[in-house]
Amino acid sequence: MRLKLERIGKTFPGPKGGTVEAIRDVSFEVGGNEVCVLLGPSGCGKSTILRMVAGLDRPSSGTITLDGRVIDGPGRDRGMVFQAYTSFDWLTVRQNVEYGLRLRGVAASERRDRAAHFIDLVHLTKFADSYPKVLSGGMKQRVAIARTLANDPEILLMDEPFGALDAETRWHMQELSIAIAEETGKTILMVTHDIEESIFMADRIIFLSRHPGTVAANIVPAFKQGRRWSRKEDVLELPGYAELERDIMRLMRQQAGAETEAA
């Protein structure tokens, strides 16, 4: 699996008839089983990039390819998880996870087995027959992840997936996502503006500058030595963590400064 963004630009129609340049000349690559995080100040174009990879929006210039094929629309090879809870309230957890498989005509017994597997992977087996309304926010988000994984995408696209969760649930979800990447071998491309989350989760961090978004830094956190840790505190105490956090905070501050000077 290789996702390749080559010189991507995106402009939107502006409020007064002109155009707004959201991102400019963005190039980066994501390899198989990589956890890649898009990080940057608000409005730098993170969601725009994710939506174009999902095929929900088209680049104005440049090309995005997945294994050499140009992305020109949504496809089953890419599964999207949004910040808002997107489960169907009238379906149980199991029915939600089976939904995409049912649409594709997967036989009932296989549907059930695959759903059970992914429900187990997100630790919801006891709630398989419950409806989303009895679940907490974190549990609902785990349903969304299981439902997306059940469709067997090559790459999981997550847009601020834990943004609506409380701090404790959030770090449990970060750890669970790393466990899922390890267990399934899937690639994850995730948007966040949380520096700590990005350093804990990422094999690669694409740091975008503010408006129009460009790649200001493509960071492979060397202190992790190519490994992943299952417990967040084990990463926070590694030598090198604090330095990287400080460097990224400086990048963020420079971007804030750039805006103040431009204003």
Ligand SMILES: Nc1ncnc2c1ncn2[C@@H]1O[C@H](COP(=O)(O)OP(=O)(O)OP(=O)(O)O)[C@@H](O)[C@H]1O
């Ligand atoms: N459909 C659209 N029409 C017009 N402008 C848009 C559209 N979508 C995004 N933009 C603009 O593109 C820029 C990037 O937006 P985007 O939502 O991708 O940023 P972001 O980095 O995800 O922000 P945040 O962290 O606040 O969610 C912003 O200036 C935004 O106003």
